[in-house]
Amino acid sequence: MIAVASAAEERPARVSGIDKIERRRVALAESALKTLGELGYARTSLREIANNSEFTHGVVHYYFRDKIDLISYCVRYYKTKCARRYDEVVETATSADELATGFLGKMTQTLVEETPMHKLWYDLRAQSMFEEQLRPDVEAIDQLLEEMIWRILSRYADLTGTTPTVDAPTAYALIDGLFEQAVVGYAANPEKVPDLLTGRLLQVLPKLVAA
Amino acid sequence: MIAVASAAEERPARVSGIDKIERRRVALAESALKTLGELGYARTSLREIANNSEFTHGVVHYYFRDKIDLISYCVRYYKTKCARRYDEVVETATSADELATGFLGKMTQTLVEETPMHKLWYDLRAQSMFEEQLRPDVEAIDQLLEEMIWRILSRYADLTGTTPTVDAPTAYALIDGLFEQAVVGYAANPEKVPDLLTGRLLQVLPKLVAA
DNA sequence: GAGATTTCTTGACAAGTGTCAAACAAAGTC
DNA sequence: GACTTTGTTTGACACTTGTCAAGAAATCTC
Incomplete structure (x- = not known):
């Protein structure tokens, strides 16, 4: 998606050029995010993005065709960072408890440390209902997140000697529902929400598997 | 909230005046919704609202202080319509199956027939993360919806001779997660999504109660 | 029906938006 | 070192936004 692979086949001089463009794009995307x-989404303008970066608003338009192009790029860039968040926990855990605590730890950690990112994600997913151009990117991320949850639940089932009792989309919707509730509530109750989320997930997880 | 109660104490002539104001407000709110x-939310302007109504954009400002005032009123008006949707089913059902099918029927029905409303709700809830002024209204609706879900689950437990195994906020987050997934996916797949939602809820409901 | 009040229309405003193009600077090429 | 390409700045454009105010129209009051 972010197209670096195919550039490797061109001549070195050119590669570094494309690489530099890509670097600028990434820098702009990070600032924009x-x-x-x-x-x-609604209150962010291209000028605001430029002002909060080290670039001018003209540069934004130089590297991105238009606003949707920028946002879309941001979304795709974002996804590369988020969907592999729990992989290490899944791979290293040797017991169901270890997996659960590791998963919940990482989840509350990202909830607290990357709140703006999660807020943005739920915002963009809502926007995608109205702005068709966002839909493919949002769908792709949703798919990635669903697979992420499924890996966790499968492993959890393995470690408990059980099998999941819901399919992947259902599991994702349920857990995402709890997480979104936590993100929305976090602003009002930053100190209590993480523990509530942990407790609720601990209640729910065992219900999603059975012998 | 929508202030009719206190008006009743004034002299009759005045009451009908206030009533008329309220009627206009409601008409504007319905059109705005x-x-x-x-x-x-993001792409709706006051002028657009006025254009799609029988009034001019000046009237909007005459009846509502500003944009937030209008949206806020809309949200409060909306809530009065949505949170009692399943009450009849809950009250008349005499078996768990009857309750479940009645509930699922009404839920898929509103999903299909009132899609825009539900899209708007999830949009506004996302906006409330960024716009503090929306937060109280959104929280109030969330509370109402949570209670609505809880009434259904309690009754479901009663009819099956069990008790809920999750608390009200958890139950709401889980079921709302499934419903939001359905609303977001409905645009892409209008024919399949309702059945998928039904199936998933049928899978999940029994897991939320136990003897 | 005259006069006062409420309701509505119209037009204007200041501010902000996405987009673009022309001038300018930097870097790379021969 | 001249010339082309690439990157950046700046300022402008057409347009939309929320807000408001002055006045017309409708309604009510006596």
Whole structure:
């Protein structure tokens, strides 16, 4: 998606050029994501993004065709960071308890440390209902997240000697429902919400598997 | 909230005046909700709302202080319509099966027939993460919906001779997760999503109660 | 029906938006 | 070192936004 692979076949001089473009794009996307995470999709303008970066608003338009192109790029860039968050836990855990605590730990950690990102994600998913151009990217991320949850639940079932009793989309919707509730509630109750989320997930997880 | 109660104490002539104001407000809110449901919060302007109504954009400002005031009123008005949707089913059902099918029937029905409303709700809830002024209204609705889900689950437990195994916020987050997934996916797959939702809820409901 | 009040229309405003293009600077090429 | 390509700045454009105010129209009051 972010197209680095195919560039490797061209001559070195050119590669570094494309690489530099890609670097700028990434820098702009990271800056844009910060602003988007704080203000939300609706209130973020290209000028605001440029102001909160080291570039001018013309540069934004130089590297991205238009606003949707930028946002879309941001979303795709974002996904590369989020969907592999629990992989290490899944791979290293040797017991169901270890997996559960590791998973919940990482989840509350990202909830607290990357709140703006998660707010933005739920915002963008809502926007995708109205803005068709966002839909493919949002669908792709949703798919990735679903697979992520499924890997966790499968492993959890393995470690408990059980099998999942719901399919992947259902498991994702349930757990995502709890997480979204936590993200929305976090602003009002930053100190209590992480523990509530942990407790609720601990209640729910065992119900999603059975011998 | 929508202030009719206190008006009753004034002299009759005045009451009908206030009543008329309230009627206009409701008419404007209903029109605004239609536009909001189609375009989403971000892309809906006061002029667009006025254009899609029988009034001019000046009237909007005459009856509502500003944009947030209007949206906020819309949200509160909306909530009065949505949170009692399943009450009849809950009250008349005499068996768990009857309750489940009645509940699922009404849920898929509103999913299909009032899609814009539900899209708007998830949009506004996302917006409330960025716009503090929306938060109280959104929280109030969330509370109402949670209670609605809890009434259903309690009754379901009663009819099956069991008790819920999760608390109200958890039950709401889980079921709402499934419903939101359905709303988001409905645009892409209008014919399959309702049945998928039904199947998933049928899988999940029994897991939320136990003897 | 005259006069006062409420309701509505119209047009304007300041501010902000996405987009673009022309001028300018930097880097790379021969 | 001249010339082309690439990157950046700046300022402008057409347009939309929320807000408001002055006045017309409708309604009510006596």
